[in-house]
Structure formats: structure tokens, C-alpha cells
Amino acid sequence: MKLFYTQNSPYARRARLAARFSGLPVEEVGLGSMREGGGEVLKQYGPGAKVPGLLTDSGVYLTETLIITGYLCEKSGGRLMSFDERLLELEGLGQVLTDALYVRNMERQKTDCPPSVAIVGKETDRIMRCYDALNERLSGKPADMNLATFSAVAALGYADWRGADDNWRGGREGLAVWFDAMMQDKDVAETAPVF
Numbered sequence: 001m002k003l004f005y006t007q008n009s010p011y012a013r014r015a016r017l018a019a020r021f022s023g024l025p026v027e028e029v030g031l032g033s034m035r036e037g038g039g040e041v042l043k044q045y046g047p048g049a050k051v052p053g054l055l056t057d058s059g060v061y062l063t064e065t066l067i068i069t070g071y072l073c074e075k076s077g078g079r080l081m082s083f084d085e086r087l088l089e090l091e092g093l094g095q096v097l098t099d100a101l102y103v104r105n106m107e108r109q110k111t112d113c114p115p116s117v118a119i120v121g122k123e124t125d126r127i128m129r130c131y132d133a134l135n136e137r138l139s140g141k142p143a144d145m146n147l148a149t150f151s152a153v154a155a156l157g158y159a160d161w162r163g164a165d166d167n168w169r170g171g172r173e174g175l176a177v178w179f180d181a182m183m184q185d186k187d188v189a190e191t192a193p194v195f
């Protein structure tokens with residue numbers, strides 16, 4: 001299997017962590033920045049041309065993080081997460097936070113017109129609610145490795161890059177301690193964005 005990624009994509013980070021912890025033979029294929037055309041190569045596999053993308057051993061090209069990580073979990077015999085409602089809730093929270101950070105960043109980086117104050121404000125409110133929810137759920141928790149914690153750590157790592165002005169650690173010490181414990185893991189550290 002081949003997993004296409006860029007170093008700074010929070011979505012691809014989750015897929016890379018899932019691949020590494022699955023124990024399956026997955027070759028990670030790094031692409032240059034998507035902004036600078038890094039995704040061109042992906043158009044031969046499917047219409048989306050986004051990372052992550054997973055080319056399976058039978059030649060099928062899977063897209064969308066939740067589908068790829070779910071596929072890897074199934075293939076590994078359920079190694080990546082148990083079917084637990086609290087974990088599914090956490091995985092979804094990480095996804096919502098990542099999407100909101102991504103949308104806000106796209107809005108802020110628009111060059112053809114000024115960013116919409118309404119969109120930036122709405123996504124920022126959503127982002128703040130997500131930080132609080134993660135703080136409630138992860139304070140005092142150990143650094144377990146599963147799809148839910150990958151989702152949360154990838155979202156927060158992305159926030160350090162694209163949402164630095166949010167200062168998510170402020171008043172959320174429990175979450176910061178949990179994040180630092182996760183970052184002690186070699187694979188979690190290796191897949192962090194570089195900026």
C-alpha cells in the first residue's frame with residue numbers, strides 16, 4: 001500500500017499515524033506543498049487530489065481521512081481503536097476542530113478579496129468550543145495511541161501552526177499536559193508540522 005501525504009497536513013498526519021500503528025506494510029510517499037502543486041501527481045488516481053490518499057494493494061485509491069483510517073483499522077484487525085462511543089466522540093471532535101481551522105485559514109489567506117468577518121468569526125467560535133471540549137475530555141488522561149487521540153493531537157498540532165493566535169494552551173493546562181505527553185512518542189513527534 002502507498003500512502004500519499006504532505007508533512008504539514010493534519011489530515012495526512014492522522015493517516016500516517018494510523019498506518020504506523022497498524023503494523024501493516026504501508027509506504028509513505030511525501031509530496032511537496034499542495035499550495036505549490038504538490039497534489040498534481042494525485043490527479044492520476046482520482047478527482048480529489050488532496051492528501052491523504054491511500055493506494056491499496058489491489059490498486060483501489062481511497063480518499064478522505066476517516067475512510068482511510070477506518071480501512072487501516074479494519075485491515076489491522078481492529079488494532080487502531082475499539083468501538084467505543086467516547087473514542088468516536090473524541091475522533092469526531094478532532095475532525096471538527098481540524099475542519100474549522102482549515103476553513104478559517106483558507107478564508108484568512110484569500111488573495112482575491114478580503115476575508116469574511118462573519119466566516120472567520122463563526123469558525124473561531126467553533127474552534128474555541130472545540131478546545132474547551134478537548135480540555136474537558138483529555139485533562140488527566142494518559143497518552144493512549146488510537147484513532148481518536150491521533151485526531152485530537154493532529155488538530156492541536158495544526159492549531160499551533162495555523163491558529164497560534166488562539167493560544168489554545170491558555171487556561172487549558174490539562175490539555176497542554178496531555179498534548180506534551182503524546183508528543184513524547186516518536187511517531188507523533190515525527191509527523192508534526194514543520195513551520
Ligand SMILES: N[C@@H](CCC(=O)N[C@@H](CS)C(=O)NCC(=O)O)C(=O)O
Nearest residue numbers: 009010011034050051052064065066
Ligand atoms: N476532507 C478531507 C480533507 C483533506 C484536505 O483538505 N487536505 C488538504 C491538505 S491539509 C489538501 O489536500 N488540500 C489541497 C487542495 O485543497 O487542493 C479529509 O478528511 O481527508
